[in-house]
Amino acid sequence: METTLQTTLQTTLQATLQALQDHLQQQPQQRLTFADYMDWALYDPAQGYYSQRVALGQGGDFFTSAHLGPDFGQLLAVQFQEMWQVLGQPQPFTLVEMGAGEGLLAADILAYLEHHDRPCFEALHYGIVERSPRLRHQQRQTLAPWVASDPPALEQPGAHPAQTVQWYTWDQLTANPIVGCCFSNELVDAFPVHQVVATGGQLREVYVTWDHQQHRPVEVLGDLSTPALAAYFADLGLNLTQPPYGDGYRTEVNLAAQDWLTTVAQGLQRGYVLTLDYGYGSDRYYQPSRAQGTLQAYRRHRHHNEPYQAPGHQDLTAHVNFTALEQWGDRQGLRPLGFVPQALFLMALGLGDRLAALSNPATAPPSLPDLLQRRDALHQLLDMSSSGLGNFGVLLQGKGLSPAEQGQTLRGWQEPV
Numbered sequence: 001m002e003t004t005l006q007t008t009l010q011t012t013l014q015a016t017l018q019a020l021q022d023h024l025q026q027q028p029q030q031r032l033t034f035a036d037y038m039d040w041a042l043y044d045p046a047q048g049y050y051s052q053r054v055a056l057g058q059g060g061d062f063f064t065s066a067h068l069g070p071d072f073g074q075l076l077a078v079q080f081q082e083m084w085q086v087l088g089q090p091q092p093f094t095l096v097e098m099g100a101g102e103g104l105l106a107a108d109i110l111a112y113l114e115h116h117d118r119p120c121f122e123a124l125h126y127g128i129v130e131r132s133p134r135l136r137h138q139q140r141q142t143l144a145p146w147v148a149s150d151p152p153a154l155e156q157p158g159a160h161p162a163q164t165v166q167w168y169t170w171d172q173l174t175a176n177p178i179v180g181c182c183f184s185n186e187l188v189d190a191f192p193v194h195q196v197v198a199t200g201g202q203l204r205e206v207y208v209t210w211d212h213q214q215h216r217p218v219e220v221l222g223d224l225s226t227p228a229l230a231a232y233f234a235d236l237g238l239n240l241t242q243p244p245y246g247d248g249y250r251t252e253v254n255l256a257a258q259d260w261l262t263t264v265a266q267g268l269q270r271g272y273v274l275t276l277d278y279g280y281g282s283d284r285y286y287q288p289s290r291a292q293g294t295l296q297a298y299r300r301h302r303h304h305n306e307p308y309q310a311p312g313h314q315d316l317t318a319h320v321n322f323t324a325l326e327q328w329g330d331r332q333g334l335r336p337l338g339f340v341p342q343a344l345f346l347m348a349l350g351l352g353d354r355l356a357a358l359s360n361p362a363t364a365p366p367s368l369p370d371l372l373q374r375r376d377a378l379h380q381l382l383d384m385s386s387s388g389l390g391n392f393g394v395l396l397q398g399k400g401l402s403p404a405e406q407g408q409t410l411r412g413w414q415e416p417v
C-alpha cells in the first residue's frame with residue numbers, strides 16, 4: 001500500500017517537474033524570480049500545492065492554531081465582540097477572513113457568537129477571501145450551517161441576510177468597503193517572497209532556471225527585478241551590502257504583502273485589520289546572524305530548507321516583517337494600534353481562565369484523555385519557543401476611527417490579568 005502511494009507520489013512529482021521545466025522554458029530568459037517560482041509552486045491552477053493537494057491538520061503537512069480545537073477561534077470571537085461594541089454596534093458588522101484554510105476558524109467564531117452574543121451574531125456578516133478553489137470548496141462544507149442554501153459562486157458583500165457566510169474576491173472587497181474587521185491567520189507567510197543575496201558589495205536577486213544536465217531547477221543570481229526591492233531596504237534604513245552583514249547574506253522580501261495591505265486598506269471603511277502570523281519586527285528579521293533568511297518548506301509536519309525538493313507537493317513559507325506592515329499600513333491610513341505575542345494576546349482574552357477551569361472538577365472534561373488533550377492544546381497555543389504558536393506576532397491596525405475609539409486599548413493588547 002505504502003509502495004503504491006510512493007509510486008503515485010513519484011509519478012505526480014515527475015509530472016510537476018516536467019510542467020515546471022516547460023513553464024521555465026516559456027519565460028523570456030528561461031528563468032523566474034524566486035517570488036514567481038514560489039507563486040507557481042503554491043498557486044498554479046494545475047500544479048500548485050494550494051490548488052491541487054494542500055493537506056492541513058494532524059494528518060496533513062502542517063497545522064495551525066485553528067487545528068488545536070475551538071479555543072483559538074472562541075478567544076478571537078471574544079475580541080470581535082469587543083470591536084463591535086467599540087465601533088458602536090454597527091449593522092452590519094462585517095468580519096472578513098482572508099485565507100481561511102478549511103474554514104475551521106470561521107466555524108469556531110460563528111458558533112461562539114451564535115451561542116454567546118446573539119445581538120452581535122445577528123449584526124454579523126462573515127466574508128471570506130480565499131485564493132484556493134480547493135479550499136473554498138472545503139470551506140463551503142465546513143460552514144454549511146451558515147451558508148445560504150444555493151449561493152452563487154462569488155457574491156457581492158452584503159447581498160445576503162446577516163449570519164450567512166459569503167465569499168468575496170479582492171475586487172469585490174475594495175468595491176464595497178466594510179465596517180468591521182479584516183483578519184488573517186497565517187496568510188501573509190503564504191505570500192510569495194523575493195529572495196536577495198548581498199554579494200560583492202551589491203544586492204542581487206535569486207532567479208530559478210532549469211538545469212538540463214542535472215534535470216532539476218537551479219538558482220542563478222541576477223539584477224534586481226524591481227526597484228521596489230532596493231526601496232524596501234532603504235525605507236527600513238538597512239544596507240545589506242555593508243558590515244555587519246557578511247558577504248553572501250541572503251534573505252527575503254514580501255512585496256506581495258504590500259499590495260495586499262493596500263487592497264485591505266481600500267476594502268476597510270472603518271474598523272480594524274488584525275494580522276496573526278509567524279514573524280518579527282525588522283530588527284530581529286534582518287539580524288546579521290540570520291544569514292539565510294526564514295524561508296521554510298513543510299511536508300508531512302517536517303520542515304526543511306529545500307524549496308525545490310518537491311515543487312507543488314510541499315508548503316513554502318517565510319516569516320512576516322511586522323515593521324514593514326506597520327509602515328506600509330500607515331501610508332494607507334491604517335494606524336498601528338498594538339503588537340503583542342500571541343501567547344499574551346490569548347491570555348488577555350481569557351486563555352488563563354480556560355486553563356484554570358481544567359483543574360476544577362466541576363468544569364474540567366470528565367474523561368482523562370480529553371482533559372489531557374485540551375490541556376496540551378492550550379499549552380501549545382502559549383508555547384513561546386522560537387517555533388511555538390505563542391511566539392506568533394499579533395498586529396492590530398485601525399482605520400477611520402474617532403480619537404476616542406483609537407485611544408481605546410482593546411482587550412487582547414492589554415496586560416493579561
Ligand SMILES: C[S@@+](CC[C@H](N)C(=O)[O-])C[C@H]1O[C@@H](n2cnc3c(N)ncnc32)[C@H](O)[C@@H]1O
Nearest residue numbers: 064066099100101129130131132185186187190
Ligand atoms: C497557511 S494557510 C492558513 C489557513 C488558515 N488561516 C488557518 O489558520 O488554518 C494560508 C491560507 O491563505 C490562503 N491564501 C494564500 N494566498 C492568498 C491570497 N492571495 N488571497 C486569498 N487567500 C490566500 C491559502 O489558500 C490558505 O487558505
